[in-house]
Amino acid sequence: MTAEQDASGRLLAGRYRLESVLGRGGMGTVWRATDEVLGRPVAVKELRFAAGVDEDERRRLVARTLTEAKAIARVRHTAAVTVYDVVEEDNRPWIVMELVESRSLSEVINIEGVLPPRRAAEIGLELLAVLGQAHRAGILHRDVKPSNILIGHDGRVVLTDFGIARVEGDPSVTSTGMLVGAPSYISPERARGRIPGAPADLWSLGATLYAMVEGRPPYEKGSALSTLTAVMTEDLLPPVNGGALTPVIAGLLRKDPEQRFDEAITRRLLTRVASEADTQPYEQSYEQPYEQPYEQPYARSYEPSRTPTAVGSSGSDPTQEGTAALALPPEERFVEPLRQPAPVPAPARRSSRRRRSGKLLIGLLVLLLVAGGGVWVALAQAQRHNAGTGSDGASAAAPAGYQRVDGPGGSTVEIPVGWVRTRVSADRSKFQGPAGTLIVDWTDNPGNSALTGVRAEAARTSGSFADYRQLELKTVDYRDGWDAADWEWTYTGSNGTALRATSRYAITDSRDGFSLYWTASAATWDGTRNKELLRTFEDSFQP
Template sequence: MTDDRGRLLAGRYRLAALLGQGGMGTVWRAHDEQLDREVALKELRLPEGLDAAGQQAWIARLDREARAAARPKHPGVITVHDRIADEDGRPWIVMELVRGRSLDDLVKEDGPLPPARVALIGRQVLDALRAVHATGVVHRDIKPANVLLEGDRVVLTDFGIASVEGEPGLTRSGALMGTPVYMSPEQMRGLPATAESDLWSLGATLYTAVEGHPPFNGSGSWAVFVAVATEDPVPAVRAGELGPVLTGLLRKDPAQRLTAEEAYELLAGPAGGAGPSRPAAAGSGTLRLAEAVPPAAGPAAAPDPGPGPGPGRTRAGARGRYVLGGLAAAVAVLVAVPWGLPDSGASDDAGPTRSAGALAPTGPS
């Protein structure tokens, strides 16, 4: 790989150090010589052998990432400053430089986190997700590596495979995008990702942070697919008061999952009542911790009397378990649906790259 340190882009951004790289891009720390500040620059990496149409598809993907991250105005979402092009016409995204580790780095280096800290992180991510979803964006890749920690601030980053309302998709219909252990059951079935899918992924992320490992295990992607689609999460042993929140977010039926408002309120207990202040959402209510425990299994289980639906969300009348048709049906779906099959040579799950300056490099999913 060419050493581009010292290279000047757009007459103002001088590359200083490589921060990380993945399947879609390379992230650099750079100095903005006009404003005298440090920024993060994400460079598009084009696979070899692409024709002109394939190159344009990849460029469109990076442009969509920039627009998706720029839509929300929230301190918990990475700030996009600009989109520039180099002398070859390849686009770069200019973002704020976040100085800190990812949640993934923190858990790998320090081990499982205390439930109170995980609850605080979860509340901040939920607050950011509310802002993201309100703008018509679904992140689709919530995972510990895409949650950055800068002091007490929590930053959601890497919108590389986000879907944006009103914009055409850039991946062939039926393709699976994301990191298997953090993908929701409906994504496994090839259905479109929704705000509820992001909440599932957040539940898996918080589970990983407090337990030290993901909620579903498998010797490979296929085993993980089957586990997510048909099995219950590995029982949590460290979660404590977080247990009901994790259970509520990891319900297989998206209509039965906790809403962002319900999860936010439930996390107040483990977090000691602390968290970012925000106005209450219209139609949301306070849910007691005990109400997050799912009803007992059985044919006569009573419907959950939880609060009314949150914004843009319709709850199913019955709150029964979501049946995916058993192991055989799940495997049949996985055989029928290709994972990450691209249009024009590009794939929405081409390997998420950390899109801000956390100081440890990251690899592809």
């Protein structure tokens, strides 16, 4: 039994009954609990110490937790959670807070795709308001990012995790010289070690707005050092999907805090975007002084056409499922035309780990070419690597209207021509089209049972889906004896749409774990097209 399982059912301070884990972070665990005195649900944040932490570090972590509680208590806004109590047990504080039935903004983006500019502006206005309240109370949040923003099932926006906030009048709880926060969302002045002010939080807000419409932060480079260097030195690549929000993002992401948009300007422009149709050209949506938000270097760094390009596209929609509205920056698009791969001799079977090693070499080549300005060529070559091949290296022809593309962990899968990849990381690829969203996840530590893994995932995440209803969770036959299980459920999306999802988790013969996670409209789930898509994804997947 784990420590968390053992703690479930524990009664804190004679009134707060711990029930289930809502989330985990670097400093501890957040529990769903019940206040047995008042009979209401609450969230309880438990501070946990890693093994081997010395006494000085323990005191610093306790001080940080108390700082968080004080900071939240001083901010009075609907976009900030209410702190009910702080209790001490086991010589550490536990923060008792309002329970917000919600998902994080990062979960919304990852599962449902990027947000339209209008919705992003609405969320931005709520965040701006709560940040303004915090700043006037002498508090800098210092960690504004999508994973710290909750989107309630009722649409409420909540900024959480004031754990590294700096409260005016309180001594710093951060070690000397330590830079805390997510590198992708840290402002240039903080990256340079300067004392930040309110503009630093506004920069992080701008990076968050960018992530809402693009699916990724503006300067993510894969490592903390590379990302912080880019934040300080590189020009901003304009968001392709920013629309009317683009000049607001550009103004918030100015490197000089003195030139950055302040709260008043940002509020005025976000209000304008939130009140306009998403399709209105951004050139007409902001005031004359900001008519040229980009310096010339942006144009030089964005040589590929900004015309949306989808899989197999050559300027026209190749299928009825073209995705111009879902276009992404060049490094995240598949742009090869659909074609039959040339016949090649079938080499000896290579393990998925062997193929991943080859991709790591390609990644190193990309990094070398970045310095010489050859990043676009290298990325295009990396995307073409292994395209059109099965797990044994032999050529495999995709059915009409589909193209075989790379996924995480050396995998490949066939997706419709015209679809785009909206997010890629070392262990996740995401493909999006009008019919729905496919997420392919990979792990080299799959556990001992697919069914056990799916059950654990369902228990961990089901509470984050509005109107969640489980349809099935069972072992299935898949690929000549792979250990596999399906989890299927329905829920209500952030825009009120009824959605249905299924996740097939499989453990391969080489002990890799893969999940095919398909989400589509509940209204079209039983339709012929949806059945064809799901069958093609599952049948064509190769580890």
